[in-house]
Amino acid sequence: MADSVAVEDQKFCLKEVLNTFKLCLSENKEVYLEHYVAGWRGLIKFLNSLGSVFGFISKDAVNKIQILVNHMNDENGSQYVTVQSMVKYELENELVDLTKRGSHPESGCRTLLRLHRALRWLELFLERLRTSKEDSKTSVMCAEAYNESLSQHHPWVVRKAAGMAFCMLPGRLSFFEVMNVGQPEQVVAMLGEALPLISEVYQITEDLYAQHNLLELP
Numbered sequence: 573m574a575d576s577v578a579v580e581d582q583k584f585c586l587k588e589v590l591n592t593f594k595l596c597l598s599e600n601k602e603v604y605l606e607h608y609v610a611g612w613r614g615l616i617k618f619l620n621s622l623g624s625v626f627g628f629i630s631k632d633a634v635n636k637i638q639i640l641v642n643h644m645n646d647e648n649g650s651q652y653v654t655v656q657s658m659v660k661y662e663l664e665n666e667l668v669d670l671t672k673r674g675s676h677p678e679s680g681c682r683t684l685l686r687l688h689r690a691l692r693w694l695e696l697f698l699e700r701l702r703t704s705k706e707d708s709k710t711s712v713m714c715a716e717a718y719n720e721s722l723s724q725h726h727p728w729v730v731r732k733a734a735g736m737a738f739c740m741l742p743g744r745l746s747f748f749e750v751m752n753v754g755q756p757e758q759v760v761a762m763l764g765e766a767l768p769l770i771s772e773v774y775q776i777t778e779d780l781y782a783q784h785n786l787l788e789l790p
């Protein structure tokens with residue numbers, strides 16, 4: 573019994589991720605880091621279930637999540653409750669390398685920016701999945717979403733490796749199955765529910781970063 577609970581625990585479920593993104597926004601539209609990180613953890617669970625060729629991607633994402641969690645748990649953790657409070661605290665205390673890498677290679681601001689850019693990829697990819705046809709290819713949808721977003725921030729070698737990994741993605745139907753929601757129509761409906769939430773979290777973060785000139789942090 574205990575075993576089956578453990579296995580269930582590890583299974584990705586889109587609904588769970590949807591719920592964490594729902595919890596992300598406070599009443600006055602601040603983004604809770606705790607839930608943001610939990611959302612990413614859920615997504616990484618999904619990525620891991622697709623096989624080890626995606627290991628280099630999930631490893632980088634896990635590293636970044638760990639950096640944020642360390643900030644949240646250290647003595648100044650109370651400053652890392654929302655993305656807004658984190659940005660304010662790190663900027664006021666000059667804890668961010670603004671133009672070139674220096675003494676703060678692991679600032680919360682630059683670390684979250686990497687995940688934030690990846691969230692844009694996710695938004696574009698999920699929107700393609702949502703509107704895809706039976707014969708649409710996940711690898712193509714994924715590559716298109718990547719080329720429109722994240723790839724612009726990656727060097728050639730990372731783009732190349734990512735491109736090769738995309739070719740290993742399962743087809744649309746198996747992909748839907750791993751999402752663990754039910755029939756394809758239910759997946760599409762849930763994507764329709766998840767996307768506005770993800771977009772809102774993305775946009776709020778994007779505006780905040782733009783306002784403070786943080787969109788190109790090294």
Ligand SMILES: CCCCCCCCCCCCC/C=C/[C@@H](O)[C@H](COP(=O)(O)O)NC(=O)CCCCCCCCCCCCCCC
Nearest residue numbers: 615616618619628629632633686687690693714730734751
């Ligand atoms: C489902 C297919 C998953 C494809 C994932 C697409 C994203 C491809 C990203 C390739 C990143 C390669 C790893 C290296 C990255 C770093 O160089 C680079 C820069 O960091 P640095 O400034 O510290 O050096 N890092 C990043 O850009 C952060 C990447 C984070 C990627 C997280 C991707 C998680 C994917 C979750 C998939 C979930 C699908 C859900 C469907 C329901």
